[in-house]
Every structure is written in structure tokens, then in C-alpha cells.
Amino acid sequence: MTPPVKAAVFGTGSWGTAFATVLADAGCDVTLWARRPELAEAVNSTRTNPDYLPGVELPGNIRATTDAAEAADGAEFTVLAVPSQTLRANLAEWTPLLAPGTVLVSLMKGVELGSAMRMSEVIEDVTKVGDDRIAIVTGPNLAREIAARMPAAAVVACRDESVAQRLQTACHTPYFRPYTNTDVIGCELGGAVKNVIGLAVGIADGMGLGDNAKGSLITRGLAETTRLGLAMGADPLTFSGLAGLGDLVATCSSPLSRNHTFGTNLGKGMTLQETIAVTKQTAEGVKSCESVLDLARRHGVDMPITETVVGIVHEGKPPVVALKELMSRSAKPERR
Ligand SMILES: NC(=O)c1ccc[n+]([C@@H]2O[C@H](COP(=O)([O-])OP(=O)(O)OC[C@H]3O[C@@H](n4cnc5c(N)ncnc54)[C@H](O)[C@@H]3O)[C@@H](O)[C@H]2O)c1
Numbered sequence: 001m002t003p004p005v006k007a008a009v010f011g012t013g014s015w016g017t018a019f020a021t022v023l024a025d026a027g028c029d030v031t032l033w034a035r036r037p038e039l040a041e042a043v044n045s046t047r048t049n050p051d052y053l054p055g056v057e058l059p060g061n062i063r064a065t066t067d068a069a070e071a072a073d074g075a076e077f078t079v080l081a082v083p084s085q086t087l088r089a090n091l092a093e094w095t096p097l098l099a100p101g102t103v104l105v106s107l108m109k110g111v112e113l114g115s116a117m118r119m120s121e122v123i124e125d126v127t128k129v130g131d132d133r134i135a136i137v138t139g140p141n142l143a144r145e146i147a148a149r150m151p152a153a154a155v156v157a158c159r160d161e162s163v164a165q166r167l168q169t170a171c172h173t174p175y176f177r178p179y180t181n182t183d184v185i186g187c188e189l190g191g192a193v194k195n196v197i198g199l200a201v202g203i204a205d206g207m208g209l210g211d212n213a214k215g216s217l218i219t220r221g222l223a224e225t226t227r228l229g230l231a232m233g234a235d236p237l238t239f240s241g242l243a244g245l246g247d248l249v250a251t252c253s254s255p256l257s258r259n260h261t262f263g264t265n266l267g268k269g270m271t272l273q274e275t276i277a278v279t280k281q282t283a284e285g286v287k288s289c290e291s292v293l294d295l296a297r298r299h300g301v302d303m304p305i306t307e308t309v310v311g312i313v314h315e316g317k318p319p320v321v322a323l324k325e326l327m328s329r330s331a332k333p334e335r336r
């Protein structure tokens, strides 16, 4: 009998823990790295993650540790599930510990501030591992639903399709259906920009603007994501798939989305500081809206919804003023 695939998951937050559950349910032997000893201890002794996924029973083949070397040892897949803006510093510590030949897997949906790098680019930059050994997982995957074993499809993307297929097998369960893709740029952009559009839709919901506004923002949000993707060499078809439309719909319609909820609070009139204070987990779009706009400018792409979100979140623009500006932009054909 072949031994189980060994996977390490760095990050014991909502998605790290939920994806560890997927891997374990698919038969992998999973080691979960946690920052805090009390959380690692709680995972091992109660088989739950009381801080991030209370009430969800974790499989027996997940073991938590705060020892990064122990987690990384022998892992065929090294999964990274930390906030996008801390990844570079985290990886600098973990790189010497990585198992030889391991495939690095990003679960993150953000763009680095300053460098405007996608997460796979940060991973390549820090570890010097080739892009044929860097994969991403993305799609409509709200952690709490996945942890409850509710059905979802996902995308596993890697430039090397055979690596994507290995990862697909390692995380395929009766409730989690991963599809492979080799368009890493498109898949990563879909995941990062949908958080920004999720903020915009949340703001509109909080302002009570209705479902036509929501449908319009989702569609025009996808249009500006696709424009950026095209300028960066992505396959435009990726954006009508799970990493694009699929994730946008889930994020923009679910109260479980942190980005959507963050936007809703702003739209209802909370200040940025008040909204941050009530947000306990990572809402990537809050920081990545600036790096996505940076990317758009570097590529000469117009992204009015992203620009509007940056205006509201980082420049103190009142949502009603931002709405008026967005609606009074010059008239144009839909496909431009
Ligand atoms: N939660 C979801 O439904 C979901 C689904 C798909 C993708 N994602 C993406 O996965 C990534 C992680 O999200 P999450 O939901 O697990 O976030 P989370 O806020 O639930 O957990 C973040 C984890 O990172 C750790 N962390 C925070 N600061 C750190 C630091 N400086 N160094 C090391 N670790 C640190 C926290 O302790 C926690 O374990 C994000 O990019 C998010 O967009 C989340």
C-alpha cells in the first residue's frame, strides 16, 4: 500500500484549517503550523479550531504544531495560508526549512503592496523555487461552508499541468471538486480582484442600493478584472470560470465573506476605524485594493470600481460622493 501524501499547511486561520480538513479528508497526512501554542494545543486536544472554525470537528489525520521545521519536514505539498501582506516575511523564515522538491501552494487572494506582486511571484522571489513547483488554489470557497463539508468546486492552477493534477488528486473529496488550470496569472487575479469588487458590492448593499446595483457592480467588476488580466497576459476565459465569475458571485452574495461584510459596514456609515475594529479576520481587499490599482496603473488599465473602493477605504471619500462620480463617468460602449 502506498503511504499517504504528506502535506504541511502554514496558517491555522479559517481557510488554512478548512483546506487542511479537505486534504485530510482526501487521505493526506496533514501537519498544521500555528503561530500560537494555545491554538495548536486546542486543535490537537479538542479536534476543533475554537478561534476560527468553532463547532467544526477536524479529522484525526491533522496534527498541529508551532514548530515550522517539524511541519515542513517531508511535505510533498507546502500550503501557505497567511495574510498576503505578511507572506514575504513568513517565507523568509520558512524557506530554509522547506522539504526538497516540495510543491508550494498558495491559498492567498491578494497582491503585495509596494511590489504589486501576485502571491506566486512573491513565493518565487523569496524561495527561488521555479514556477513549475508553485501552485495556487482558488475559486468560490468560503471556508466555513467547506469546513462543514458543503459542496464546492475550485481551481488548482500551476504552470506545470502535471503538478496541478497531483494537487488535484491530493485535495479531491466527495464535497470538494477541484479543476486544473495552467493560467496562474488569471486565476490569481480573479481571486485578488474579487475581494475588491466584494467590498464595492458590500458598500452598495450597506447603502441599500438594491440588486440592480449589485448585478451591475459584479458585471462591470468582472469587466475591469478581465481588462487587467488581458493586459497581464491572462487567458480571458479564466474570468468566466470558477476563479473569476464563480468566486465573485459567492463573495458578493454571502454574509460569510469578510470583504463583503467589511464593505457593508462601511456602506451603513461606520468609519474605517470602526469597521477594522469589528473585523476579526483577514479581509484582503482592504489592502489589496491599493496594490490592484497600482497594478492597473502600471499596465495602463482603467479600473473605475477599484479606484472608487480605494477612494472610500483609503481616502475618506463618502460613499454617496463616490457613487455619484461612478455614475457620471462618460458614456461608452459596453465592450471597451
Ligand atoms: N476564509 C476564507 O473563506 C478564504 C477562502 C479562500 C481564500 N482565502 C484566503 O486565504 C488567505 C488566508 O485567509 P484566512 O481566511 O485563513 O484568514 P484568517 O484571518 O482566518 O487567518 C489568518 C491566519 O494567518 C495568521 N497570521 C496573521 N498574521 C500573521 C503573521 N504576521 N505571520 C504569520 N501568520 C499570521 C493568523 O494567526 C491566522 O492563522 C487570505 O489570503 C484569504 O483571502 C480565505
Ligand SMILES: O=P(O)(O)OC[C@H](O)CO
Pocket: 109, 139, 140, 141, 142, 143, 195, 198, 247, 250, 251, 256, 257, 258, 259, 260, 282, 283, 284
Ligand atoms: O471572506 P472573504 O471575503 O475573504 O472570501 C472568502 C473566499 O475568498 C471566497 O471564495
